Amino acid sequence: MQPYQFTAAEAARLIRDRRLSCEELVRSCLDRIAAREPVVKAWLFLDPDLAIRRARELDKRAVQDGPRGPLHGLPFGVKDVIDTLDMPTTQNSPIYEAARIGRDAACVGVVRHSGALILGKTDTVEFASGGRKALTRNPFNPMHTPGGSSSGSGAAVGDFMVPLAFGTQTAGSHIRPASFNNIYALKPSWSLVSREGVRMAALSLDTVGWFGRSVEDLRLVAEAFRLPGLAQPAASLKGLRVGLCRSPVWNRIEPAGAAALETAARRLEAAGAIVEPLELPAHFAGLTAAREVIGRHEGSAAFLPEYLAAHHLLAADLRQRVELRATYDSAGLLAAYALADRCRPEFDALFGPRLDVVLTPAAPGEAPEGLHTTGDWIFNGIWTLLHVPCLAIPAIRGPRGLPVGIQLVGPRLSDARLLAIAAACAPAIDSEPGWARETLCR
Template sequence: MTAAEAAAKIRDGALTCEALTRSCLERIEARDATVKAWLYLDKPRAIAIARELDKRAPMGPLHGLPLGVKDMIDTCDMPTTHNSPVFQDYRPARDAACVAVARSSGAVILGKTDTLEFAAAGRRAATRHPQNAAHTPGGSSSGSGAAVGDRQVQLAFGTQTGGSHIRPASFNGIYGLKPTWSSVSREGAKQYANSLDTIGWYGRSVDDLTLVAKAFRLHEAGEIASPDIASLRVAWCRTPFWSKIEPAGEAALEAACARLAQAGASVTELVLPPLFDGMFEAQNTIMMAEGRASFLDVALEFGDRLHGDFHERVDNALGITPERLLAAYDLAATARKAFEALYADFDVVLTPASCGEAPESHYSTGDHVFNAMWTLLHVPCLAIPCTTGPKGLPVGVQVVAPRQADARLLAMAQAMAPVIDHETPRYAHIA
């Protein structure tokens, strides 16, 4: 079941929280030796919490729903290792704000999912793609994407600084929302780049994403009616980085456009002006420069025990000058206004969520070139499964709306998703 289907059954008394939690734990037991999505699980505690929730009136939209937490987000009752050798014994005293909101809404925090070290660089996750263990599930939200994609859990938190949330959604054939920057508190999550970091969530349907959006009280989430597909004006966008697209990514975008047009939507091409050509470089400049401050404390404290990737950031190996950083900030500010002015001519942007299929690699988590610009623009992005590539692995697309239009994006995605997503395999098994 999707999270939304399970929530409805729990409300109607047709399903218990304990039964749902036990089913997830059984799936994890059967699959995780291969997928390796989890860094920490406390099965007896999860069952005890679910059993307690069965005794209570519904606490909120997530009541009784199992949820995975990316292991660079603090949990008061579980370790937060950041997948770093120097934090293996770290046990925070408080939940991160997003975890506290989820618990208060009735979620069962099932465990901690594997991640790229500090969701940034250094040590890679051990997680494998659920459909083919030779391939990456993407990153840095590796474990969360794979766990939801493999039906081990209904929902999971991910984060995005460049493309770490939307790209794994595409690779694993699942839905994901990266909300408007700063609309969800990042307190208690490891900081990489303050002006980019965003907490998002994975599910198996747009309704799942909307449930979590309601828990976080995103403005009007779940209150806007889904429009008729024939009324939608969709602008498809190659982006200035089209030279990086792979055949599978191009095919997914073409398929999504064709399906929407056939369903009656107005589909036109959006060619971004030259202003946007430097957005990938600007995002990387800001990410690396802000990373200097974010990792200075751990570099000083742990020295050679800390992976060299973080020392490179702290030591400014790229030689980023204050002038270059300010130019990147200024470009981002100008581009945000320019991008949203374009929406007079359309309702939503449709664009690649990844270059193509998940790479055959246990080191590379894929290229974030089709995500970085949208992250820097601070806009909400929603990943929708679309098709499969030549190796049979999922390839998705993403839809994008202006800042603070998360609820409208969810409503439009409800209309678009059944049209775009009708051939992605729903149940994954290792090839």
């Protein structure tokens, strides 16, 4: 195996045991990028010389003082709506094409000071919201989207260019690309990870998450963020109570998405879990529309500065979002917030003696063809609005040979418990060996 093929957790152990240097890992990732970037186009900024210098510095520190933290020496991709001290933050917008913020976002600071090497900035939908799409292509078929808005991050991890990367989610921008790129992802509970230095599109929805190639990778980053409860015992699949939730938008599922969910359920049952259908209360059907109302309203405030300062450079759909601000129905907006406030504790209350985790689609099906789309967030928006943690796991290949994943969902602030459950579930759900994934990228 080449170093770029290691999961983050595998590489971390090798670096800690001094059987792999940070420089060796970074050079291997850079070689992979050089070979694949002309096709995948995952990166908006990459400085190989800077990366190698930083890797050597981390190797020196490890020799002198020991590992800096749980992520010591691991290359990390950063979605280009997240500020970095030493790299541009363009947000894929002509307004900020040369912008250098000069400081790290809080999430970047956490991983950098936990030993990670910030490798570069990954492509994104403009402002992670609308306007220009990323140029990034799906690693498994370049004629298909990698998903969005975390397009570059998802594809870079899926194509073995980097072991870890940040994404963000306002509707389905993190979990959906994980499904399309055959990787793992954690969208934490809302507000659990600081969003300081991250471009906001909707204040009450935006969430920072991360991609990896195993549950152990996701947990490694969770340790850096000191998510509460990580010391709890491992979970067991035997007797685990899984709610199979087709969700109120099941009419939007595609055959591959339905097959992924049903296959995951059968595999969990075969491994000893108790899988039973979960029907959400009827009023949860209004959450998709409520998320749309809230997202549009909060976005109208988020893009007002650019609307005023650089009107001609702001994408037409984002200008329209600002212009519709005056037409919003206050009563309808308040009703949307009220429905979310009602449903959050109701969903949390479903868990306990009769339910441990929810199994639900991560995307309608395979990644759509074309770069004009990033796919449909319809199976993600409800969970984003509920502020609950979501964890994506690869499941099957669809009829076109493209990956289709599922997601596990828990109640708010149960992130550590969800990671433990996912660690037990993943070997049953994900039947494709991690080391073999790279050979399947086209």
